[in-house]
Amino acid sequence: MTGSGKGATARAILLATLAAGALDIGAAILTNPQVPARVVLQSVAGGWLGSATYQGGWSSALLGLGSHFGIMLGIAAIYMALAARLPVLRSRWLAAGVLWGVAVWLVMSQVVVPLSASTLPRPDTFHIVQGLIVHVLMVGLPMAWIARRRLGAPARA
Numbered sequence: 001m002t003g004s005g006k007g008a009t010a011r012a013i014l015l016a017t018l019a020a021g022a023l024d025i026g027a028a029i030l031t032n033p034q035v036p037a038r039v040v041l042q043s044v045a046g047g048w049l050g051s052a053t054y055q056g057g058w059s060s061a062l063l064g065l066g067s068h069f070g071i072m073l074g075i076a077a078i079y080m081a082l083a084a085r086l087p088v089l090r091s092r093w094l095a096a097g098v099l100w101g102v103a104v105w106l107v108m109s110q111v112v113v114p115l116s117a118s119t120l121p122r123p124d125t126f127h128i129v130q131g132l133i134v135h136v137l138m139v140g141l142p143m144a145w146i147a148r149r150r151l152g153a154p155a156r157a
Contacts, residue, residue: 009084012150016076016143021069023138031130037061044068047116071112075104076143083147087154093144101140105131 025044029037039054044064046053053060079100083089089096109131113120123131 008150009080012083012146013073013076013080015150016080016146017069017073019142019146020076020139021072023142024072024134025065025068027134027138031134041065041068043118043120046118046120047113050117051119071108072139075139079143080147080151083144084151089144090148090151091154093148094141097141097144098136099140100144101136101138102132104139105135108135 025041029040032040038058038061041061041064042053042056044067045056045060046064047067048063049056049060053064056063079089083096109123109128
């Protein structure tokens with residue numbers, strides 16, 4: 001199903017937020033089996049609360065979950081706005097998705113997290129590679145595919 005206009009873009013943003021948000025947080029939980037899911041979610045809230053997040057129980061975990069989806073909403077809105085205006089992001093959706101996943105990881109790991117109150121350590125090489133793979137597969141590619149399907153393939157010249 002494809003569409004045009006603001007309604008189609010809004011629906012694509014919502015779908016991309018829910019899909020990529022669930023895939024990304026699911027991957028974070030599954031790739032950190034040494035800690036409970038609550039702790040993974042609390043680590044997201046650590047961007048607001050610092051180390052106090054880990055004393056907040058499920059309240060801080062829910063703050064982390066809400067924050068995660070809020071950030072994903074912004075990421076999806078930016079991508080869908082770009083994809084609506086730049087047909088190449090829909091015609092070359094695989095390449096665009098890979099690049100978007102890398103860009104999202106770079107901004108989150110090199111700008112957002114360091115500027116936050118997070119107490120997470122800087123990632124080592126293994127976690128850098130893992131983070132890039134997760135963001136490409138769970139964020140970039142799903143968003144690019146949703147843009148292609150929901151906003152439509154560009155007309156061929």
